[in-house]
Amino acid sequence: MPHKKNKWRRYIPLYMMMLPGTIYLIINNYIPMGGLVLAFKKFNYSLGMIKSPWNGLSNFKFLFIGADAWKMIRNTLGYNFVFIVLGTTLAIIVAILLNEVAGRKARKLYQTIILVPYLISTVIVSYIVYAFLSQDNGFINHTLLRGENAISWYTSPKYWPFILTFVQLWKSFGYSSIIYFATIIGIDPTYYEAASIDGAGKLKQVVSITLPCLKPTIITLTLLSIGRVFYSDFGLFYQIPMGAGTLLDVTQTIDTYVYRALLVSNDVGRAAAAGFLQSLLGFILVYGANLMVNKIDKENALF
């Protein structure tokens, strides 16, 4: 018994370190979960959260009315899967390339440069995009196409899946690259030495050493993003297209739909319903994906 007690004591500093984060998580992420009950209530400010009457599932109904319902779900899922696949691939490639940069100073410089887009506010990015795409004065129409066959970007939905994907990748690849890069520099260099003695080329080393070592990080980060596939980056889908209505077929996601639907009526119950549905579906997906990882490769499952 005394042994156990000692062990507990030994970890006190660790628990103390954990404390601020735990408190933050509880206040910020767990207590608000109580608000989910609003998804099933007809909320009235004067009655408050507890006394407001229940109204079953009717708060969810607005998400499924009309022709746009399936489009926004398709867009939300579609974009997120594309972002996960392309984003991860790009980030890993950049991380590997970063690792190959020999000069210390150059490496630091590149690290900083690729992180810059991530730090720019989406609203500013939307104006950078606008500077390229504006019909009258945009760089592409004005300079590249010299005003001939000018394309009306903000009224042509067909280009936007590519534009949005490009902007999202440009904005986010630096950040995820750094995470992968941090894992790569942790890989034992002797593996590479042994490999090069055995005559493995750079590509072979990447495929046989770097990627397998990156696997746990890839799985962790991918599982985390799978949990959020029913959410979307509001700034990306609302600000970057400048809220243009003509593009809604390809830019409407669950979040922008809810924003547009409830901006006027300011309906807390319905907003909670949308959030509830998003997190529930996200949870099911994470759980399912983790189950699959468990089946294939138990070692790397998240839980």
Added chain:
Amino acid sequence: MQKMRNWRKIIVGCMSIMMVASMLTGCSNSAETKNKGKGSGDVPVIQVVMPSGANTDNTPAVQDAINEILAEKIGARINITWLGWGAYSNQMNLMLTGEDEADVVMLAGYPISTLVNNGVLLDITDYYESDKEAFTNYVDPVYIDSERVNGKVYVVPNNNNFSSEACVMVNRKMADDLGLDLSDEEKIWTLDEIHDMAAMAVKKYPDIYGIVPQNGSLLLTGYTWDTMADPKSLGVVEDYGNTGKVVSITDCKDFIDFATTMREWYKGGLIMQDCLSNTEAWSGLVTTGKAFCAFNNGGYPNGTFNEESTYYTLSLMQNCSFSTSRMTYAIVGNTKHPDVAFQVLKELYTNADVANLLAWGMEGTNYVLDEEGRAENPDGITDQNNTYTVGSINAWVLPNMQITYDDDATISGFYKALKEYDNNANISGTLGCVFDSTPVSDEYAACSNVIDKYLASIMCGAVDTQETLAVFKKELQAAGEDKIIAEKQRQLDEFLANK
């Protein structure tokens, strides 16, 4: 080894979760820290919250001067909070639902019935009935009654303009250079005349926009139809609200005609080609000479602003008192001092000394009176370095601007002219019938998205009118517009029957 790996996994997991969490919650509320004016003794402090885009740095001094008057007269003090327009609706939402945040609030763009249904506002019917003249001396009771919800008074409209008209704002310098005579203030202009002027302008000044939207991407926010104060125009009453019949905007004749005309103008290059991604208001483009003209909804009589004004206003129709969502003053439901809050509201509305302080700030520092009794900047002070410019920038947010001094940017006697203008307005048949979307809120939410998708682009002519109208109509119906129109009709019929 195994243990180490698990630890690492857990740490990576925790850190990622926390990172994601902190990213998601990074948008904290940055409401201005309020200087909770702790009153002397037990004098209740009423929180007054108003939006403004003006300089308000001198508010503490203004507030003290107002409090001196109020403490003596009604034994109360106020604490003024100005919200910038950009954050207005977000912060107001928080304040309406918070504790002790606000007592008397200015509401702009809120559907009152929805707020009432959510229990946010205090029922002030009894206060109002016992002190009616305080308000009806200034405002025609028809407008106060038009804001009633279920027969009860929750808000009083501020004493602003009550009628409006679709009009065109033309850059004065360009119009003069083109030799156009736009001086007839009574004239109702036709779209063809506007077209010819804009065509002349873009020919002479190839680098400017001919016509720009009123606000953001919407070319014109209101015309001859009445939406019953529904910001999404889901069902409109044609002919200044006088047909008694609610129809879809896609069946509204004036809308279709206007859109068809605009399509021709757009193709002819008269309308800003980027208008769907435009985020600037007309004023920023026309008055600076980046555009020749813009559509607008004006509510002031033409010719009441001074010569140095930078634009002409050309009316497109007779002004009309539509059933719109007005700027109103209300008392928040969870106020601790309902009696005092109402007294404060009444003072703000009726006491010229208080109203002038609120509008113009401190005499000598923020304004002086010219020989005609109009407020102007003191010597050496401009609108930019004046520490209090509510009166000159947006007097129209105040409870009762019409009891304050005239602005030196207008003719003297401006407010008299404004009342006359309102008295001559057409009265919409639906005035007072404000649509409550609660019974059809699911359909309303779905249709709002369809409106956002098509209305602006059809209106400015950026897409083919007939083709897009057909799709627009189809999607509205799929989203349940018929049900909304039926409900709107029901509310209108009921209103007309009780009239």
